[in-house]
Amino acid sequence: DGGITQSPKYLFRKEGQNVTLSCEQNLNHDAMYWYRQDPGQGLRLIYYSQIVNDFQKGDIAEGYSVSREKKESFPLTVTSAQKNPTAFYLCASSLSGRLSVYNEQFFGPGTRLTVL
Amino acid sequence: QKEVEQNSGPLSVPEGAIASLNCTYSDRGSQSFFWYRQYSGKSPELIMFIYSNGDKEDGRFTAQLNKASQYVSLLIRDSQPSDSATYLCAVKIDSWGKLQFGAGTQVVVTP
Numbered sequence: 001d002g003g004i005t006q007s008p009k010y011l012f013r014k015e016g017q018n019v020t021l022s023c024e025q026n027l028n029h030d031a032m033y034w035y036r037q038d039p040g041q042g043l044r045l046i047y048y049s050q051i052v053n054d055f056q057k058g059d060i061a062e063g064y065s066v067s068r069e070k071k072e073s074f075p076l077t078v079t080s081a082q083k084n085p086t087a088f089y090l091c092a093s094s095l096s097g098r099l100s101v102y103n104e105q106f107f108g109p110g111t112r113l114t115v116l
Numbered sequence: 117q118k119e120v121e122q123n124s125g126p127l128s129v130p131e132g133a134i135a136s137l138n139c140t141y142s143d144r145g146s147q148s149f150f151w152y153r154q155y156s157g158k159s160p161e162l163i164m165f166i167y168s169n170g171d172k173e174d175g176r177f178t179a180q181l182n183k184a185s186q187y188v189s190l191l192i193r194d195s196q197p198s199d200s201a202t203y204l205c206a207v208k209i210d211s212w213g214k215l216q217f218g219a220g221t222q223v224v225v226t227p
Contacts, residue, residue: 031213040124042204042219043160050212090159094213103213104150105206107159 003027004108006091011113013078013085021076021111023091030096032074033105036060037088049074050096078113086115118143118209122218129199129225135192137221139205142186148208149181149188153201154220160204164190195225 004025013019023032031050035043045058049068063082068074074093078085089112092105119142129135139149148167152160166172166179166188178191188207192199202220209216 035217040219042120042217044217045214048214096213103148103208104162104165105213105215106162110159 004091004093004106006089006108006111008111009109011111013113013115015115016080018077018079019113021078021089021091021113023074023076023108024072025074025091025093025108026072027093027106028071029093029106030071031094031103032068033092033094034058034064034066034074034076035090035092037090043090046076084115085113088112118146118207118216120205120207120216120218122203122205122221124219125222125224127221127223129192129195129223131195131197131225131227133195135195135199135223135225137190137192137203137205137223139188139190139218140186141188141205141207141216143207143209143216144183144186146183146186146207146209149179150206150208150215151177151179151190152204152206154204155201192223195223197225197227199223200225 007022033048034046047066049055065077091108094105121140151164154160164179166181172179176193180189204220205218206215
């Protein structure tokens with residue numbers, strides 16, 4: 001059963017804590033993405049990775065970090081430097097742009113992070 | 117900054133009518149365009165993509181693209197209450213597949 005999984009579904013963070021959100025895909029996609037969505041707003045790109053061991057900052061990378069040690073996995077850490085982390089976090093994957101004209105992105109179910 | 121603009125709505129549509137959603141984009145070089153549907157509290161789901169000028173139909177959905185006017189639209193025919201959702205327009209902004217999303221249009225189908 002192919003797809004993208006994210007865990008946990010809900011996450012609560014105390015002030016000053018770092019937390020890590022998991023994203024795993026078994027679609028054999030090269031590219032993976034992290035987005036943040038605030039209520040009533042569209043998706044904003046945090047980080048993206050086109051190949052293993054390489055990633056680039058998106059539009060709102062400050063206060064976040066990522067790693068891409070395996071093709072299937074792209075975890076996101078929300079650090080204490082992120083001042084307003086309460087949001088809905090979405091992971092997506094696609095074929096690499098160099099391999100496909102289409103590049104449709106498919107999304108995982110999301111993680112809802114709340115700061116206490 | 118490359119921009120994608122959508123009317124936020126809500127767009128109220130009677131059941132059985134046609135819902136018409138619009139999206140404009142600023143980057144004239146954009147080649148690929150996507151429509152996602154997002155139910156409240158859920159993640160976006162891809163419903164249509166289009167690359168060529170003109171219309172593309174898939175079931176009750178029709179995507180329309182006019183690159184000269186930098187305009188892409190989505191028509192939903194025979195609207196059903198299950199079509200009530202937010203529809204996100206996305207534009208591919210580089211050769212690697214990076215997307216720029218609009219803020220979305222909320223559609224409410226009334227029985």
